[in-house]
Amino acid sequence: MSGSGDSVGVHKLSAKSTIFGLSIYLVIAICSVFLLLISLLIFLFVCLNRVSRARRMRVKHSSGSIPLVSKKTSEEIKTVGKFLNCDDSMRKVENEVVVVTEEATSKEASGAFDDMSVASSGDVGSEVMGWGRWYSLRDLETATRGFSDENVIGEGGYGVVYRADFPDGSVAAVKNLLNNKGQAEKEFKVEVEAIGKVRHKNLVGLMGYCADTAQRMLVYEYIDNGNLEQWLHGDVGPVSPLTWDIRMKVAIGTAKGLAYLHEGLEPKVVHRDVKSSNILLDRKWNPKVSDFGLAKLLESETSYVTTRVMGTFGYVSPEYASTGMLNECSDVYSFGVLLMEIITGRSPVDYSRPPGEMNLVDWFKGMVASRRGEEVIDPKIKNPQPHPRALKRALLVCLRCIDLDASKRPKMGQIIHMLEADDFPFRPEHRSVQTNKKPLES
CATH class of the missing domain: 1.10.510.10 (Transferase(Phosphotransferase) domain 1)
Incomplete structure (x- = not known):
C-alpha cells in the first residue's frame, strides 16, 4: 500500500503544471534557486551598507575634526623631532635636525587621500565639523552658478577662484584646484594643515572645504578689493x-x-x-x-x-x-x-x-x-x-x-x-x- 502511495506522489510531482507546461519538480527547483539568489543579494546589500556606514563614522567621529597634520606631514615631522601624544596635543621630547628631501615624500604626496577623505553624501555640506565646514559639490555649484566664467575672480597655476553667493546671503571665494599630477590633492592637504585652524586679521581665513569624489576645493573668506x-x-x-x-x-x-x-x-x-x-x-x-x-x-x-x-x-x-x-x-x-x-x-x-x-x-x-x-x-x-x-x-x-x-x-x-x-x-x-x-x- 505504501509503495503504491509513493508512486502516486511521484507521479503527481512529475506531472506537468500550468506554468509554461513545466513539471512541478522543475517549477519547485526554479523557485528555490530564485529565492536563494534574492537572499544572497539582500545579505550582500546589508553587509556593504554596514561597511559604508562604518567608514563614514570613522571619518566623521574619529577625531571630531579634520586632522591638523596629515599622514604626509606627520612623517616629515617625525624625521625632524620626536613627540609624545598627551591629551590630543603634541609634546616635543627631543630635537633632531635631519635633512628631508621632497623626493622622499613624493610617493605619499601622490598617494591616496587617506586622512582627508570624506564620504560623498548629500548631508555632508550641511554639517559643521571642527574648525570649518564641509561643503558638498552641489552647494558650491549652486553658489557659483555652475562655476560660470562670470564668477571667476582669479586664476593661477594651481586653480581657478570663483565668487560664491550662498542662499543665506554670505559671500565666499571658492578655489577649485586643478588636479595636475596629484598637485590638487597635495595643495589641498598643505593649505588645510597650514591655516585650517589659524585665525589672524592679516591672513585670509579658510572657511571650509569640499572633497566630494575626486574634487578638491577650498572655501575662503571673500576679499573684495583685489590684490x-x-x-x-x-x-x-x-x-x-x-x-x-x-x-x-x-x-x-x-x-x-x-x-x-x-x-x-x-x-x-x-x-x-x-x-x-x-x-x-x-x-x-x-x-x-x-x-x-x-x-x-x-x-x-x-x-x-x-x-x-x-x-x-x-x-x-x-x-x-x-x-x-x-x-x-x-x-x-x-x-x-x-x-x-x-x-x-x-x-x-x-x-x-x-x-x-x-x-x-x-x-x-x-x-x-x-x-x-x-x-x-x-x-x-x-x-x-x-x-x-x-x-x-x-x-x-x-x-x-x-x-x-x-x-x-x-x-x-x-x-x-x-x-x-x-x-x-x-x-x-x-x-x-x-x-x-x-x-x-x-
Whole structure:
C-alpha cells in the first residue's frame, strides 16, 4: 500500500503544471534557486551598507575634526623631532635636525587621500565639523552658478577662484584646484594643515572645504578689493590711490601675518610664495596674506631641504634657489623684495626696462649705494611725500631683508618694530609750531 502511495506522489510531482507546461519538480527547483539568489543579494546589500556606514563614522567621529597634520606631514615631522601624544596635543621630547628631501615624500604626496577623505553624501555640506565646514559639490555649484566664467575672480597655476553667493546671503571665494599630477590633492592637504585652524586679521581665513569624489576645493573668506599686484602695476592713472602711508600700512600688516606664521605657531609655517599677487586688500586697505599651496610646516630651529625649488621668479632667496635650503629666512628675503616693490612700484623682474634696471634687487641696491634713495620712490606717489627718515628706515629694512647671509636677516617680528618705529624727534617740532601760532591768533 505504501509503495503504491509513493508512486502516486511521484507521479503527481512529475506531472506537468500550468506554468509554461513545466513539471512541478522543475517549477519547485526554479523557485528555490530564485529565492536563494534574492537572499544572497539582500545579505550582500546589508553587509556593504554596514561597511559604508562604518567608514563614514570613522571619518566623521574619529577625531571630531579634520586632522591638523596629515599622514604626509606627520612623517616629515617625525624625521625632524620626536613627540609624545598627551591629551590630543603634541609634546616635543627631543630635537633632531635631519635633512628631508621632497623626493622622499613624493610617493605619499601622490598617494591616496587617506586622512582627508570624506564620504560623498548629500548631508555632508550641511554639517559643521571642527574648525570649518564641509561643503558638498552641489552647494558650491549652486553658489557659483555652475562655476560660470562670470564668477571667476582669479586664476593661477594651481586653480581657478570663483565668487560664491550662498542662499543665506554670505559671500565666499571658492578655489577649485586643478588636479595636475596629484598637485590638487597635495595643495589641498598643505593649505588645510597650514591655516585650517589659524585665525589672524592679516591672513585670509579658510572657511571650509569640499572633497566630494575626486574634487578638491577650498572655501575662503571673500576679499573684495583685489590684490596688491593689481594696485601697484595695474592701470590706476597718473596718481596711485596707494599713498605712502597706505603702502606702509600694507607692508606692516603683511609683516604681522608672516610673523604670526613664523613665530606664533608650532610647528611654524613657511609660506614659500610671498609676492604682491598673494596679498589681498580689503576696502580699508588692510592686507591679508593668501595662497598657502606651497607652504611648509617646520619645527623650531629646523631647515628643510628640497630637491625641487618652488616659488615665483624674482622673489626666491638665493640660498633656497641654489641649495634648496628652506626656512623662515626665505620668506624674509621675499618680503624684502615685496617691500621694494611697494616703495618703487616696479616689478621684481621687468624685461621692458634698460639692462641695468631689469632686476629690481640689483637696481635698488645700486641706487641706495650711490645715495640716490629718494629717486627709487614710485613716481605715482604724490603729496604727501614720505619724510626722509621714514624713507631711510624703509630702505634699510629692504637691504637687511635681502642680505646674502641669511643668518643676518631680521626676524619678521623685528621688521615690524623697525617699520612701526615712531619718529619722536618730529613730534616736538610739530607741537612747537602749534604753540607759536596760538599767541598770534589771539
